[in-house]
Amino acid sequence: MAKVKGFLYVVCFVGSIALNIFFVINYLFAVYANKQLSWSQRAAADAEAVASVSCSGHGRAYLDGLIVEEKPVCECNTCYEGPDCSQFLPDCAANADSGDPLFLEPFWMQHAESSAVLVAGWHRMSYVFADHTSISQVLVNHILKVHSIARNAITKGKYIVFGVGSTQLLSAAVFALSLKSSSPARVVAASPYYPVYKTQTDFFETVHFEFQGDALVLKNTSDSGENVIEFVTSPNNPDGHLRKAVLPSANAIYDRAYYWPHFTAIPAPADEDIMIFTISKLTGHAGSRFGWAIVKDKDVYLNMCEYFQLAEMGVSRDTQLRALQLLKVVLEGDGSEIFHFAYEKMRDRWEKISQTVSFSKRFTIQEIPPQYCNFFEKIRGPSPAYVWFKCEREEDTNCNDVLGAANIIGRSGSLFNSEDRYVRLSLLKSDDDFHLLLYRLKELVAREDGTETM
Amino acid sequence: MAKVKGFLYVVCFVGSIALNIFFVINYLFAVYANKQLSWSQRAAADAEAVASVSCSGHGRAYLDGLIVEEKPVCECNTCYEGPDCSQFLPDCAANADSGDPLFLEPFWMQHAESSAVLVAGWHRMSYVFADHTSISQVLVNHILKVHSIARNAITKGKYIVFGVGSTQLLSAAVFALSLKSSSPARVVAASPYYPVYKTQTDFFETVHFEFQGDALVLKNTSDSGENVIEFVTSPNNPDGHLRKAVLPSANAIYDRAYYWPHFTAIPAPADEDIMIFTISKLTGHAGSRFGWAIVKDKDVYLNMCEYFQLAEMGVSRDTQLRALQLLKVVLEGDGSEIFHFAYEKMRDRWEKISQTVSFSKRFTIQEIPPQYCNFFEKIRGPSPAYVWFKCEREEDTNCNDVLGAANIIGRSGSLFNSEDRYVRLSLLKSDDDFHLLLYRLKELVAREDGTETM
Numbered sequence: 001m002a003k004v005k006g007f008l009y010v011v012c013f014v015g016s017i018a019l020n021i022f023f024v025i026n027y028l029f030a031v032y033a034n035k036q037l038s039w040s041q042r043a044a045a046d047a048e049a050v051a052s053v054s055c056s057g058h059g060r061a062y063l064d065g066l067i068v069e070e071k072p073v074c075e076c077n078t079c080y081e082g083p084d085c086s087q088f089l090p091d092c093a094a095n096a097d098s099g100d101p102l103f104l105e106p107f108w109m110q111h112a113e114s115s116a117v118l119v120a121g122w123h124r125m126s127y128v129f130a131d132h133t134s135i136s137q138v139l140v141n142h143i144l145k146v147h148s149i150a151r152n153a154i155t156k157g158k159y160i161v162f163g164v165g166s167t168q169l170l171s172a173a174v175f176a177l178s179l180k181s182s183s184p185a186r187v188v189a190a191s192p193y194y195p196v197y198k199t200q201t202d203f204f205e206t207v208h209f210e211f212q213g214d215a216l217v218l219k220n221t222s223d224s225g226e227n228v229i230e231f232v233t234s235p236n237n238p239d240g241h242l243r244k245a246v247l248p249s250a251n252a253i254y255d256r257a258y259y260w261p262h263f264t265a266i267p268a269p270a271d272e273d274i275m276i277f278t279i280s281k282l283t284g285h286a287g288s289r290f291g292w293a294i295v296k297d298k299d300v301y302l303n304m305c306e307y308f309q310l311a312e313m314g315v316s317r318d319t320q321l322r323a324l325q326l327l328k329v330v331l332e333g334d335g336s337e338i339f340h341f342a343y344e345k346m347r348d349r350w351e352k353i354s355q356t357v358s359f360s361k362r363f364t365i366q367e368i369p370p371q372y373c374n375f376f377e378k379i380r381g382p383s384p385a386y387v388w389f390k391c392e393r394e395e396d397t398n399c400n401d402v403l404g405a406a407n408i409i410g411r412s413g414s415l416f417n418s419e420d421r422y423v424r425l426s427l428l429k430s431d432d433d434f435h436l437l438l439y440r441l442k443e444l445v446a447r448e449d450g451t452e453t454m
Numbered sequence: 455m456a457k458v459k460g461f462l463y464v465v466c467f468v469g470s471i472a473l474n475i476f477f478v479i480n481y482l483f484a485v486y487a488n489k490q491l492s493w494s495q496r497a498a499a500d501a502e503a504v505a506s507v508s509c510s511g512h513g514r515a516y517l518d519g520l521i522v523e524e525k526p527v528c529e530c531n532t533c534y535e536g537p538d539c540s541q542f543l544p545d546c547a548a549n550a551d552s553g554d555p556l557f558l559e560p561f562w563m564q565h566a567e568s569s570a571v572l573v574a575g576w577h578r579m580s581y582v583f584a585d586h587t588s589i590s591q592v593l594v595n596h597i598l599k600v601h602s603i604a605r606n607a608i609t610k611g612k613y614i615v616f617g618v619g620s621t622q623l624l625s626a627a628v629f630a631l632s633l634k635s636s637s638p639a640r641v642v643a644a645s646p647y648y649p650v651y652k653t654q655t656d657f658f659e660t661v662h663f664e665f666q667g668d669a670l671v672l673k674n675t676s677d678s679g680e681n682v683i684e685f686v687t688s689p690n691n692p693d694g695h696l697r698k699a700v701l702p703s704a705n706a707i708y709d710r711a712y713y714w715p716h717f718t719a720i721p722a723p724a725d726e727d728i729m730i731f732t733i734s735k736l737t738g739h740a741g742s743r744f745g746w747a748i749v750k751d752k753d754v755y756l757n758m759c760e761y762f763q764l765a766e767m768g769v770s771r772d773t774q775l776r777a778l779q780l781l782k783v784v785l786e787g788d789g790s791e792i793f794h795f796a797y798e799k800m801r802d803r804w805e806k807i808s809q810t811v812s813f814s815k816r817f818t819i820q821e822i823p824p825q826y827c828n829f830f831e832k833i834r835g836p837s838p839a840y841v842w843f844k845c846e847r848e849e850d851t852n853c854n855d856v857l858g859a860a861n862i863i864g865r866s867g868s869l870f871n872s873e874d875r876y877v878r879l880s881l882l883k884s885d886d887d888f889h890l891l892l893y894r895l896k897e898l899v900a901r902e903d904g905t906e907t908m
Contacts (some may be wrong), residue, residue, distance in 0.1 A: 009467070016470040023477035037491070039505075040498035043570035043779075044491050051493075051574055062578060064573070064592055064775045075584045101581050115575025116497035117517070119776055120505060121562035121567075121783070124516060124741040126554050130529045138518055163617055164766035171765065196764070203764045205511035206660050287578040287771035310650070310657045311625065311765075312618035317741035319770040321518045322573055325497075329575070 040118055047116070058432055059085035077432040094436040096425040097408045099237070099385065103349075103428050104284025107341050117325040121383070125316035134314025134353060136160050142290055142327040142383060147269075149335040150367040151374045152259050154271040158294045158299035162315045163308060166257050166278035166291035171200050171294060173253045173274050174229055176303030178208035180251070181227050189231035190246050192238055192388070192416035194255070197231045214417060215246045231255060232272075235264040238416050238424035239366045240384030242267070257281045257291075262342035263385045265371035273297060281385070281428075283326045283338070285446070290315060290323045346383035349427045352438055353387055360445045364390045387425040399423045406444040410438065457617025470761030483657060494572055500650040501570070512886055513539035531886040548890040549863045553691075553839065557803075557882050558738025562794050568786060571779040577769035589616050596781040597746055600736070601723075603789035605828045606713050608725040612707050613750045613755035616769045620711050620732035620745035625654050626765075627707045627728050627747060628683055630757035632662035632706070635681050642669040643685035644869035646692055646842070648709070651685045668871060669700045686726075689718040692870050692878035693820045696721070711735045711745075716796035716841045719825035735839070735882075736779045737792070744769060744777045754819060761775060794831060800837035803881045806892055807841055814899045818844045841879040853877045860898040862891065 003014065004042035031226045037044065053061035059076035065287065066073040076085035079092035089199045091358065108115050129136060140160050147153045178185040184207060191214045201211040215230050230250040234243040235258045242264065245252040254272040258264060260279055278291035295301040308314055330338050358367050368382035368453045389410065391399035398420045413422030491498065500517065504526045508516035513530035518809060520527040530539035533546035562569050566899065594614050601607045617623035632639040638661060643651045645668045655665040666672065669684050682704040688697040689712045699706040708726040712718060712735055732745035749755040762768055784792050811819050822836035843864065845853035852874045854866045867876030881888065 009463075013463070013467050013470065016467065016474055019474050020470055020477070023474075037495075037502060039500050039566035040502050040570055040572075041491075042567050043572045044494035044498040047572035047574055048491060048494050060576070063574070064578075064590055064778050065584075066592065076751055098581060100582075102579055105576050105579055108579070112493035113496050116494055118494075118497040118570055118572045120501055120517070120570055121565055121780070122514070122559050124518075125556055125559055125562070125738050126776075127740045128554075129553060130519075136518055138520065164770070167764075168766040200764045203760070204658070204660070206658070217839055234540035284579050286581045288767055289768065289770040306657070310654045312622040312743055314743065316618070316743040316770050316773040317518075318772045318776045322772045324518050326575070 003217075019422050020128060020414065026281055026321065037324040040120075044116055044262040049450075051112070054084055056080075056084050056086040058088075075420065076360075077430050079432065079436060090406070092436075093266050093407045094440040095433060096387075096407050096427075096429065096437045097098070097411050098355050099281075099286075099426055099428050101280055103430045103434070104338075104342060105430065107338060108284070108326075111329050113433060115326060115329045117322055119318060124320065127313060129317075134308070135160075136320045136324065137139050139320050139324045139327070142324060142331065143277075144336070145331055146327055149331070150260060150266065150339065151269055152261075152266045153256065153275055153277075153294060154269045155294055159298065161293050161295060161301060161304045161308065162320070163291050163293065163314065164290040164315055165280065166255065166276045167196060167200070167289075168308075168311070169202055169276045169291050169293045169304075170196065170231070170253065170255065172304045172307040173300075174201060174209055175204075175206070176300045177229050177251045177253070177274075179208070179303050180299070183227055185209040185227050185229050185251075186212040186218070187229045187231070188212050188218050188247070188250070189233075189417075190215040190243070192236070192413065192418035192422070193231065194233055194237045195415045195417075198417070215250075219246050224369075229253060230240055233257070234259060234270075235384065238386045238411075238422075239388040240264065240368055240386060241366070242371075258385050260342070261339040261375040262346055263383055265373035265380050266375045267371055268374055274300065279326065281321055283330065285323075285326060288319050288322060290319050336375075343376075343380075343383055346385070346427060347381060349434055349438075350383050350387075351381075353425075353427070353441065356438065356441050356445055357389075360448055362391065362393055362396070362448050363445070364392055385426070389423045389425050391421050397421060403444075406440055406447075408440050467613050479871060494574075497572055505566070508538055509861060510534075510540040512542075523819040531884050533886065533890060536755065545861070546890075547861045547863050548842075548894040549887060550881075550883065550891045551863050551865050553735075553739055553740075553880055553882050555716075555734055555738040555882045557799055557888070558792075558796060558882040559863065559884065560683065561792060562738070562780075565783050569780060569783045573772060573775060577775065581767060588762070589614075590771075590774045590778065593774050593778045593781070596778060596785065597731075599785055600781055600789070603785070604714060604793065605723050606715075606720045607710065607729055607731075608723045609748055613752065613869055615747050615749060615755060615758045615762065616774070617745050617747065618769055619734065619740075619743040619765070620709065620730045621650060621654070621743075622762075622765070623730045623732075623745050623747045623758075624650065624685070624707065624709065625658055626758045626761040627730065627754075628655060628663055629658075629660070629761050630754045631683050631705045631707070631728075632660070633757050634753070637681055639663040639681050639683050639705075640672070641665040641685070642666050642672050642701070642704070643687075643871075644669040644697070646690070646867065646872035646876070648691045648837075649869045649871075650688055652871070656693045658831055669704075672756075673700050683707060685886050687797075688713060689838065692840045692865075693842040693878075694718065694822055694836065694840060695820070696825075708894045712839050714796070715793040715827065716800055717837055719827035719834050720829045721825060722828055725837070728754065733777055733780065737784065739780060742773050742776060797830075797834075797837055800839070800881060801835060803888055803892075804837050805835075806839075807879075807881070808893050810899055811843075812891065814902055816845065816847055816850070816902050817899070839880070839882050841881060843877045843879050847873050857898075860894055860901075862894045862898070 050061050050063050056079040059074045061072035074085045081091050187201045228250040230245050230252045232245045233255040254275045256275045257278050273296040275294045280286040342387035366388040370381045373380045402424045410423035410425045414420045491525050498569045505518050509528035510536035513528045515526035528539045534542050641655045684699050684704040684706045686699045686706050687709040701804050708729045710729045727750040729748045734740040820842040824835045827834045854877045864879045866878035
């Protein structure tokens with residue numbers, strides 16, 4: 001009996017010692033692996049606490065959101081409400097208006113660890129980087145790598161300049177090009193075109209340039225196209241078609257926001273004199289307001305640099321730091337994961353919409369032919385960012401009204417300098433938004449059959 | 455003997471068990487206190503690893519800096535070099551040119567824990583906040599609180615709009631005001647004035663406004679001052695004087711960048727129609743490019759909103775998040791700590807420069823009278839951001855040349871539309887920069903005595 005007792009004592013003692021050794025090794029390992037955090041602990045814990053708030057998959061809480069009773073408040077997706085966003089609002093409109101690229105949000109939630117970035121209180125307080133510019137060369141290098149993987153742009157021997165989103169780069173490019181000539185430049189774009197080209201150029205009009213509308217109209221006049229600046233969006237917003245400048249002698253600004261495998265085949269790397277890209281349509285971070293231009297001509301580049309220096313002394317270093325972290329994730333592995341993720345999601349959405357509309361005699365959508373893609377190294381089908389939706393019935397001159405009656409919100413064709421028989425429907429938004437759009441479109445097309453058989 | 459042995463066994467056993475209990479409680483406490491991080495761990499550890507790189511107190515490594523042999527590289531302060539920034543370059547010029555507000559960097563290093571912010575990969579991807587604006591209302595509320603503590607602005611009943619630094623807000627305000635009238639507005643500022651007013655207004659000149667130089671010249675003509683926009687910097691950059699518009703009938707844009715207890719007495723809260731502030735001169739985060747305007751008139755406010763929407767769709771959400779975290783630190787306790795820190799540092803710098811120049815017959819600096827301060831609730835002496843340095847000798851018409859010969863770099867008076875007999879010397883930079891400036895100035899003044907006694 002005493003022997004058994006003694007044995008048990010020994011087992012317990014050895015077990016206890018072993019447990020202690022385990023704890024000590026664990027502690028030392030944590031220290032070695034730099035897992036014992038000090039000043040960064042609070043910020044990290046705050047971010048995790050906010051991320052752990054449950055919003056039923058139909059919303060999320062943010063670090064800078066409202067706090068009620070010490071708890072971060074859920075911000076719900078459209079058509080959801082309640083403290084945890086669990087209540088669906090059945091009469092809520094399917095909003096396919098904006099180009100908010102939330103379809104990529106799940107990608108970043110899957111890459112929570114690698115995409116997080118902790119900004120120290122003293123991070124980059126200065127106006128300039130060590131090289132006295134306001135542009136992070138490390139970020140430039142990452143951008144160049146992303147282009148070389150996506151095979152969507154020739155960057156060699158060209159200059160890179162950053163802007164507050166591609167929006168600002170468009171304006172800077174017009175300014176820069178317009179300084180090349182003493183007479184005012186005429187700014188044009190072929191219809192249908194992205195509305196900002198007109199609204200922005202009109203608002204910021206100087207003595208050096210003015211907006212003159214449709215490039216096709218200008219082409220059809222006897223005009224030579226001299227001293228013309230042409231915006232070319234390729235693939236085009238709203239219709240997703242790959243485009244070239246219609247005025248060969250114009251100074252073209254290529255808006256390449258959508259020239260990623262997400263949205264289009266990449267037949268060849270783009271090689272224009274001015275190409276504008278944005279993180280908004282690459283990683284989905286529209287809120288970060290970060291874009292870049294790839295510029296061939298040194299004088300144009302220097303004019304653009306002067307623009308950014310005088311407009312706001314460069315892009316926020318906080319934004320540049322975050323963009324860098326996001327691009328590091330994009331470049332992980334062979335750098336193709338985000339392109340596969342985005343392409344598959346966009347293709348799936350397009351196919352579902354296509355199939356739905358194929359049952360309709362009243363509505364059509366744009367046709368985009370399959371094409372060889374330099375990135376996927378095969379022929380691939382369409383996956384555009386937007387549906388260019390058309391009401392075919394003669395009486396349906398305002399297609400957005402027709403959609404509105406079916407509780408769908410789109411963007412009217414006239415905003416793109418086209419007919420209101422067209423409506424742009426965004427495929428870029430959250431899964432919730434897309435599912436509701438699809439559901440409402442299916443209902444609309446089904447009712448059409450009902451009407452016709454009545 | 456056996457008894458002693460047995461007793462030792464018991465002690466060891468109890469000790470071991472006690473240690474086990476300690477470890478378990480410690481672990482549970484860490485879990486309870488949310489110190490067991492998951493996805494945020496990597497970002498936090500990366501930030502701490504970079505912060506722990508030793509740069510001898512004369513530089514720092516950044517998260518987005520160069521990495522050589524897997525180690526972040528030190529970015530050294532001016533006049534220091536070497537892998538750990540320990541080598542002082544004795545012939546290096548004292549650079550007092552820029553308004554880089556690095557004097558506040560030590561404050562943020564002291565508040566490492568509270569000022570850090572961790573940005574999740576999916577943070578604020580959308581173009582808009584929940585209220586469909588591009589402005590964080592939570593941040594607006596924090597800004598209002600800071601003003602109420604600093605007692606430097608009346609915000610009640612006014613609108614707030616964000617810009618990419620005060621630089622962009624200046625331009626937006628000119629645009630917004632110029633739309634009030636059909637004839638072109640004349641933009642002026644009283645000399646000496648901040649050079650950006652001219653360069654920016656010239657560069658972005660539309661049919662609605664043009665820069666016309668010195669407000670005092672316009673005042674002295676028979677002109678009524680109608681349809682004039684006047685920039686008023688108060689306290690003034692370069693000379694630190696509190697100012698009012700010289701043209702009472704003009705639309706004034708008050709640049710209040712320096713209207714903080716750091717740099718001036720606050721005789722009363724400012725209450726102008728357009729007041730522009732920037733985080734750059736409040737917290738020292740020039741690199742974040744974040745400013746705000748407080749605007750009385752609704753139409754002007756709406757015009758400015760349109761400007762930001764068309765220019766770039768608002769300020770980066772990453773920047774807004776960081777600004778929020780910084781202002782949370784500013785508001786800690788009674789919210790006065792940063793003002794005391796900044797005031798004491800700037801006053802100390804000013805007094806050292808004043809004392810040095812007081813020994814000179816060749817040079818003078820501006821006089822700023824002591825004044826009652828609404829924030830400190832007492833009469834206080836000057837602590838301006840810049841020295842407005844003057845060469846008094848008739849032959850020293852280019853004072854920057856005189857300083858240059860003494861290895862000091864300042865900004866020439868002519869850039870401020872003043873004489874080159876004046877030079878602006880920045881007191882805002884790092885301790886290293888200031889110490890070198892002071893050292894070189896002392897040398898210069900000492901040499902002056904030597905020359906005179908020869």
